[in-house]
Amino acid sequence: MSVLVYIDTLSGSVSKAAMEAAYYGSKIGSTTVVTNGEISSAELEKLGNCGAEKVLVDRSITTNDAGQVSKLITTTAEKTGANTIVTPLDLTGRAVAPRVSAKLKAGLASGVTALPESDGKVKVNVFSGKAFGFVKFNTDKKVIALTPNSLQIEKTGNTAAVEEFSAGVGESTVKVKEVRKQEGDVLLPEAEIVVSAGRGLKGPENWGMVEELAKVLGAATACSRPVADIGWRPHHEHVGQTGLAIRPNLYIAAGISGAIQHLAGVNGSKVIVVINTDPEAPFFKAADYGVVGDAFEVLPKLKEEIEKFKAQN
Amino acid sequence: MKFLVCISKAPDTTTKIEFTDNNTKFKEAGVQYIVNPYDEWYALVRALELKESLGGSVTTITVGPAEDESIIRKALAIGADNAVRVNAEAKDAYFTAFQIAEYAKKGGFDVILTGKETINYNGSQVGGMIAELLDQPFVSLATKLEINGDTATVDSEITGGVEVLEVKTPFVLSAAKGMAEQRIPNMRGIMAARTKPLEIVEAAPCDDLVTFESYTLPEEKTECKYIDPENMAELVNLLHNEAKVI
Ligand SMILES: Cc1cc2nc3c(=O)[nH]c(=O)nc-3n(C[C@H](O)[C@H](O)[C@H](O)COP(=O)(O)OP(=O)(O)OC[C@H]3O[C@@H](n4cnc5c(N)ncnc54)[C@H](O)[C@@H]3O)c2cc1C
Ligand SMILES: Nc1ncnc2c1ncn2[C@@H]1O[C@H](COP(=O)(O)O)[C@@H](O)[C@H]1O
Numbered sequence A: 001m002s003v004l005v006y007i008d009t010l011s012g013s014v015s016k017a018a019m020e021a022a023y024y025g026s027k028i029g030s031t032t033v034v035t036n037g038e039i040s041s042a043e044l045e046k047l048g049n050c051g052a053e054k055v056l057v058d059r060s061i062t063t064n065d066a067g068q069v070s071k072l073i074t075t076t077a078e079k080t081g082a083n084t085i086v087t088p089l090d091l092t093g094r095a096v097a098p099r100v101s102a103k104l105k106a107g108l109a110s111g112v113t114a115l116p117e118s119d120g121k122v123k124v125n126v127f128s129g130k131a132f133g134f135v136k137f138n139t140d141k142k143v144i145a146l147t148p149n150s151l152q153i154e155k156t157g158n159t160a161a162v163e164e165f166s167a168g169v170g171e172s173t174v175k176v177k178e179v180r181k182q183e184g185d186v187l188l189p190e191a192e193i194v195v196s197a198g199r200g201l202k203g204p205e206n207w208g209m210v211e212e213l214a215k216v217l218g219a220a221t222a223c224s225r226p227v228a229d230i231g232w233r234p235h236h237e238h239v240g241q242t243g244l245a246i247r248p249n250l251y252i253a254a255g256i257s258g259a260i261q262h263l264a265g266v267n268g269s270k271v272i273v274v275i276n277t278d279p280e281a282p283f284f285k286a287a288d289y290g291v292v293g294d295a296f297e298v299l300p301k302l303k304e305e306i307e308k309f310k311a312q313n
Numbered sequence B: 001m002k003f004l005v006c007i008s009k010a011p012d013t014t015t016k017i018e019f020t021d022n023n024t025k026f027k028e029a030g031v032q033y034i035v036n037p038y039d040e041w042y043a044l045v046r047a048l049e050l051k052e053s054l055g056g057s058v059t060t061i062t063v064g065p066a067e068d069e070s071i072i073r074k075a076l077a078i079g080a081d082n083a084v085r086v087n088a089e090a091k092d093a094y095f096t097a098f099q100i101a102e103y104a105k106k107g108g109f110d111v112i113l114t115g116k117e118t119i120n121y122n123g124s125q126v127g128g129m130i131a132e133l134l135d136q137p138f139v140s141l142a143t144k145l146e147i148n149g150d151t152a153t154v155d156s157e158i159t160g161g162v163e164v165l166e167v168k169t170p171f172v173l174s175a176a177k178g179m180a181e182q183r184i185p186n187m188r189g190i191m192a193a194r195t196k197p198l199e200i201v202e203a204a205p206c207d208d209l210v211t212f213e214s215y216t217l218p219e220e221k222t223e224c225k226y227i228d229p230e231n232m233a234e235l236v237n238l239l240h241n242e243a244k245v246i
Helices: A016-028 A041-050 A066-080 A091-104 A208-217 A225-229 A260-266 A282-286 A295-312 B037-054 B066-078 B093-107 B126-134 B187-193 B232-242
Strands: A002-006 A030-036 A054-058 A084-088 A107-112 A122-126 A131-137 A142-146 A161-164 A174-181 A193-197 A220-223 A250-254 A271-276 A289-292 B002-006 B009-011 B033-035 B057-063 B082-087 B111-115 B138-148 B151-158 B161-168 B171-175 B198-202 B210-216
Touching: A002 A016, A002 A066, A002 A091, A016 A030, A016 A041, A016 A084, A016 A142, A030 A041, A030 A066, A041 A054, A041 A161, A066 A084, A066 A091, A066 B126, A066 B138, A084 A091, A091 A107, A091 A142, A091 B093, A091 B126, A091 B138, A091 B151, A107 A131, A107 B093, A107 B210, A193 A208, A208 A220, A208 A250, A208 A295, A220 A225, A250 A295, A260 A282, A271 A282, A271 A295, A271 B232, A289 B232, A295 B232, B002 B037, B002 B093, B002 B126, B033 B037, B033 B066, B037 B057, B037 B066, B037 B111, B037 B138, B037 B171, B057 B066, B057 B093, B066 B082, B066 B187, B066 B198, B082 B093, B093 B126, B111 B126, B126 B138, B126 B171, B138 B161
Parallel strands: A002 A030, A002 A084, A030 A054, A054 A161, A084 A142, A107 A142, A193 A220, A193 A250, A250 A271, A271 A289, B002 B057, B002 B111, B057 B082, B082 B198, B111 B171, B138 B171
Antiparallel strands: A107 A122, A122 A131, A131 B210, A174 B161, B009 B033, B138 B151, B151 B161
16 A cells, blocks of 8 residues: 655754654555655654655655645555645645545544554544544545644664655745744654643743753643743743643643643643642542652752662663 | 624633543533634634624524523623524534534524634534535635625635635534634623524434444653753754654
């Protein structure tokens, strides 16, 4: 079977979510990756390591406008004969996957968390991570939008052949006026470790200890909804049912009570550490490791121990 | 400016999720439904704000059975002018988008707004599909929307930042946090909602492209292991040797 994987590489590099999508594709068929923009061929060749055989890049398309990109995908799928299309459910994937689905009248499974079952059904996140559904496709053509951090990639050691081409998608109907990048930080949706804090931290001036712990762990920072609502932290850090749903390997939550809406966004995490002064805090029920204690003391101590550990390893 | 806002229902966020009929159906018994938060807080309120400053109208559309009328009335109470209900179970995202697109083709709407996602199926699918079916631009995950004449300026979330886009009407947009502040309906709004027009249209024939066959719940967590707050070395040790995450 021939699979086409679309990834957004406008940042100039291949994201972890993109590698996972390429790997997913390679597990179900022979995989071509299609992308656009100015990314170097050397960077794209590395997709071979995740199982992609070939990478097609259209350098004339310089934005991720869903209209243009969905045309790029459908023309390429026609060319390669792919009937399964995979894309990461990152921010571009969210916009592009449904357009491609509607264009091809191909069933879309969004929020996929595992490789297809033997009968072709796929497992997806539903109810904001509170449950999973099994989706059956009623169409021959399929679109799969993969939840980031759902799979462990096995490296192949191969390089992919990179080919430039032009899909001839025409002008974009959306004009990009400005791009504002969030500098430096580890991106929350992709982070393997996340340090998160809530109202228990009392005020924005106390986030230094959260950021410092995150820094020594190479982690991203996150927060509960009220903290973003009062403006202590930026909105893009808000995780939960009405914020970002994340599934890092390690989620450390300090001063967060663990309301059901918060848990919905984080219970896909592999390991959860909860730090809370209240032994009755509901979050402990969802935790793997619990520390009943004051975040103001525990966070700096934990940072110190991590530093010691890092120095030795 | 004519706005069409897609409103769906969602189980209240405190709902305990359970399934019946051999895990093939969501257990509806006792579930309280709300307007999907993204649709209500962001898409609807921003459309109302723009209508208030630019003039025009805000119509809501919902694909769903008669029971959905309570959430439709809530949207009217918040300030929408009129509502449409497509009388059919929203079988899948494509079916839903198809119905909305069919209605929109007749309406001459300048902007169609959806929420970022429904909190039950979380597909982020319907908006992009409507845009494709209408051959209109789609701006996903908008956190800010301004309109000047036939040109809209939109902030849209991208991986690791924000993009400021310019797009001409008509277009479709999905609304994320930041677009607007939640509005609580007042008594006058609630009274007025009772008599606002609610048009019911029958569904156009359309296949569903996918079927949810069954559901499962996440595995229960094992007991939480407690660590002495004075002994963070032990936590680091467990995270490294037992959990193997650092
Ligand atoms: C429709 C709806 C959607 C929602 N969506 C979300 C969502 O997406 N994400 C989300 O997070 N919330 C969401 N909420 C809000 C949610 O219900 C909770 O109110 C919120 O998660 C609580 O945030 P918190 O844990 O930071 O604050 P609190 O509940 O106030 O908890 C603070 C915690 O800090 C602890 N604490 C205090 N001092 C210390 C200290 N010194 N050291 C350690 N611990 C301390 C306290 O014991 C307490 O457990 C939503 C609510 C609704 C109604
Ligand atoms: N049954 C429905 N009726 C009207 N609008 C809907 C319906 N389902 C979803 N939508 C809209 O589409 C958005 C995205 O939904 P989803 O694709 O399910 O994540 C929602 O936020 C709503 O604005």
